[in-house]
Amino acid sequence: MTTQKSHKLLMIPGPIEFEPAVLAALAEPTPSHVAPDFIEVFGRVLDNLRTVFQAPDGQPFVLAGSGTLAMEAAVANLLEAGDRVLQINTGYFSDRMAAICERSGAIITQVRAPAIGDVPALEEIQMALQQDHYTLMTITHVDTSTGVLTDVQTLAQMARSAHTLSVVDGVCSVGGEALPMAEWDVDVALTASQKALGVPPGLAIVMARPRALALFQGRTQPVASYYADWSNWLPIMQAYQSRKPAYFGTPPVNLVLALDVSLAQIIAEGMDARVARHIRLSEAVKAALTALGLGQAPARPAVAAHTLSAPYFPEGVDGAALLAKINAAGVVLAGGLHPAIRARYFRIGHMGAVSGADILAAVSAIEQGLRDVGYQFDAGSGLAAAQRVIEG
Numbered sequence: 325m326t327t328q329k330s331h332k333l334l335m336i337p338g339p340i341e342f343e344p345a346v347l348a349a350l351a352e353p354t355p356s357h358v359a360p361d362f363i364e365v366f367g368r369v370l371d372n373l374r375t376v377f378q379a380p381d382g383q384p385f386v387l388a389g390s391g392t393l394a395m396e397a398a399v400a401n402l403l404e405a406g407d408r409v410l411q412i413n414t415g416y417f418s419d420r421m422a423a424i425c426e427r428s429g430a431i432i433t434q435v436r437a438p439a440i441g442d443v444p445a446l447e448e449i450q451m452a453l454q455q456d457h458y459t460l461m462t463i464t465h466v467d468t469s470t471g472v473l474t475d476v477q478t479l480a481q482m483a484r485s486a487h488t489l490s491v492v493d494g495v496c497s498v499g500g501e502a503l504p505m506a507e508w509d510v511d512v513a514l515t516a517s518q519k520a521l522g523v524p525p526g527l528a529i530v531m532a533r534p535r536a537l538a539l540f541q542g543r544t545q546p547v548a549s550y551y552a553d554w555s556n557w558l559p560i561m562q563a564y565q566s567r568k569p570a571y572f573g574t575p576p577v578n579l580v581l582a583l584d585v586s587l588a589q590i591i592a593e594g595m596d597a598r599v600a601r602h603i604r605l606s607e608a609v610k611a612a613l614t615a616l617g618l619g620q621a622p623a624r625p626a627v628a629a630h631t632l633s634a635p636y637f638p639e640g641v642d643g644a645a646l647l648a649k650i651n652a653a654g655v656v657l658a659g660g661l662h663p664a665i666r667a668r669y670f671r672i673g674h675m676g677a678v679s680g681a682d683i684l685a686a687v688s689a690i691e692q693g694l695r696d697v698g699y700q701f702d703a704g705s706g707l708a709a710a711q712r713v714i715e716g
């Protein structure tokens with residue numbers, strides 16, 4: 325069994341380090357999914373999700389599954405064969421969303437970033453919106469393969485002006501990046517439990533605002549996916565919201581207990597304070613990487629996510645060897661994911677309950693790893709740069 329001391333600090337872009345109280349909920353004796361106490365917990369979770377997504381008029385759906393199911397549930401309920409989708413493509417997870425939309429029989433138009441690490445030009449998106457009518461615009465808020473952050477506020481506004489619904493993949497953003505759904509008028513946002521919401525993997529979460537529900541309710545064809553069909557889940561979510569028992573598929577009871585604990589912690593911190601903490605800690609990591617002479621995948625700070633960093637390995641350094649050394653120094657980081665640059669970069673997750681002390685531990689392990697693989701740098705410069713940002 326892993327002990328507190330033998331446990332390595334997990335700083336990948338999900339799953340992340342979880343709060344002890346969240347983990348303790350997983351060890352609770354499992355209640356019935358229709359027990360009054362559990363109904364109260366699930367109802368509170370749905371209420372609190374509206375607070376965290378900043379969508380007072382939103383309908384949350386919490387399903388057993390990973391983020392990919394959340395992506396599929398969101399679009400499968402909204403798309404019918406022959407519908408057009410405009411996809412804002414910023415990397416690996418945007419490609420996945422395109423593949424999912426295609427399964428619904430939709431016709432996909434992609435607007436791609438000019439280069440890996442960048443975002444598509446707004447003029448190109450505007451042109452595409454003028455040429456055709458799209459049912460949905462899909463946006464990856466943070467593409468976890470490149471660490472690229474999209475301007476959801478502007479994109480959602482462009483979609484609205486074109487009478488197109490916006491669907492935001494917030495798997496690597498919800499609970500870490502600013503995403504005030506109602507204020508930005510985003511129609512659907514989705515996430516998974518294991519990232520900035522701070523709960524072990526297993527929950528697929530979708531928030532649908534009124535226009536999305538109206539589109540779903542006006543469908544002419546049944547939803548192709550039986551499990552993800554909102555016709556099955558909407559009555560269940562509504563029942564829990566009004567504190568009544570209901571059953572369609574057995575909910576992952578202990579994960580819902582854990583989500584209840586985590587959402588309470590998130591709300592106690594406050595959404596603005598939480599986003600500000602993510603920005604500050606992200607800037608600390610990025611300052612350290614720059615001080616150490618490492619470039620980053622995002623083209624410029626304005627398109628860089630705050631939930632993870634994606635640094636390039638220094639010239640001449642064996643990436644796999646470096647990650648192994650960092651691991652030996654006690655910190656687990658992730659390798660590359662985007663196929664075009666996979667071997668050239670690595671990824672550091674910094675979301676959820678991450679603290680300044682975690683950031684310093686990670687930077688220290690990176691410095692140790694860099695020294696062990698023979699990279700020449702000013703020892704301590706990364707730590708000093710991170711510390712300056714953390715101290716403000």
Ligand code: PMP
Binds near residue numbers: 393468494
């Ligand atoms: N979208 C994004 C932006 C992601 O980062 C991920 C997971 N890394 C997914 C979707 C898919 O989530 P899951 O792995 O939980 O299916």
